[in-house]
Amino acid sequence: MATLSADVPTETQTLVHYEVSDGVALFTLDDPPANTYTHEMMRQIDAAILRARFDATVDVIVITGKGDKFFCAGANINMLQKADPTWKYYFCLHANETLLKLEHTPKLVIAALNGHTVGGGLEIAMAADLRIARRGAGKIGLPEVALGVLPGTGGTQRLTKLVGTSKAIELMVQGNNLDFDQAAAMGIVNQVLDSESRDGFLEQVMAYAKQFTRPNKATFAVGNIKRSCQSGAELPLEQGLALERELQALLFNSSDAKEGLNAYVEKRTPHFTGK
Template sequence: MPQPSDLSAPETLANGRVRYQSGGGVALFTLTCPPANGYSFEMMRDLDEAILRARFDREVEVIIVCGEGEKFFCAGADISMLERAEPNFKYYFCLHANETLLRFEHTPKLVIAALGGHCVGGGLEIALACDLRVARKGSGKCGLPEVALGVLPGTGGTQRMARMLPRSKAIELMASGERFDFDRAEALGLVDRQIEAQSEEEFLAAVFEYAGQFMNPAHSSASVGHIKRAVQGGADLPLEQGLALERELQAKLFSGPDAKEGLAAFMGKRAPHFEGGTAW
């Protein structure tokens, strides 16, 4: 089972907005921009570097994204930066953010958002691009309140929320700009589970334990990654094309060591011991 103590010493990436650590099969990205971990072009560049680094690291099976401190996961875009920037920059800022968050979905490794504090605006948009969202119970609120600024959720919020919720509910939440607690977020399906924790350290340790169920040796992280690819790549395709993607991913798994181990363990009436090795 992975533990935070398995992690390497934190490395602050080039633009100073994300800390990167890895170990025990986990890569941890920590959003770092006091006081509210607001994101900027610099943070998105660091996230871009972090996801590519984790993608190429064969030892990394699961990625966890968290925010520095106990009050905020991420409070959204740096409003003072947006107020100063000219329209051309704002357009390319949104484009780059879209491209970066698509990497989260395209990378065939599970990405878990650890929400240990408020998660609003662009912060929720980052979380929605992750595969799973785990929140520290009672630690904050979430929502997409951009309408109060005279704009819309422009880092994927209108598209991802409308794919996760009924369209009318997604429109209502965004058009009202409502902020709501993690209990309601879980009831809506925006948060997958909540964890009771007395501190951020306790919460992160619990998230690592949660992540362990998706990792070798008890579960095949290659299978988990291919399930993710099938869903993220196929759910919005016509059924026939989605089934074709599913077959191709299944064929890759059948040709790898994890499927051989899983089938042999089942026939031998023993627990499997997966070691990975299937090409992504």
């Protein structure tokens, strides 16, 4: 896969590698040893999200970490320790805006947890639609209470939605890290895969992701299912149903809906175009 980085800020090193293969855009967080994120990395994540949005060849986004020890260990503590409170506020604001952008991009987003996924790393992963982890590769959790702060990049909100209010509070005030199987049992992780290497794990995740690309899947429908769930989750039921109906109306007029219905009647495999 060729690395494409033209739309990523150039004043610093490349901290987010952007690659496209068979309809899947792969973002790789790369700041050893723990892939912690700085403002520069978050800006590059932001740019990569926009690039994938506008890339007509991309149906699915996969986010992973460089190396085999860390997906991401959260925000860079040395950076935060040196910054003043006003700067840190705007840093958190931009990070929140970036992850909301990821969450509302109408393309499926999968976090491939290749190693430890803690603090802000888990907050990035929870902004993805699906989380797939490599068994035994690391821990997962929100330990910010040990620093005297709360998980401030969406952690309190997204973890609560995943596991419920009481369990989320318990996990965050205790600050304990879990293994991936424990996280899967709670619904934080969707799947845990066995793999002897990080590269083998990533190959499995990419193969999984490709089932959601054209012509295998109606990607226009996938994107609108995501939009209905992510946007509708914040609405009262009646308004959520209204959003669902409007998105369904768009799909009823799509070429993929016609193809799907015709293929069903004709007892053949559909060939979707994402339109």
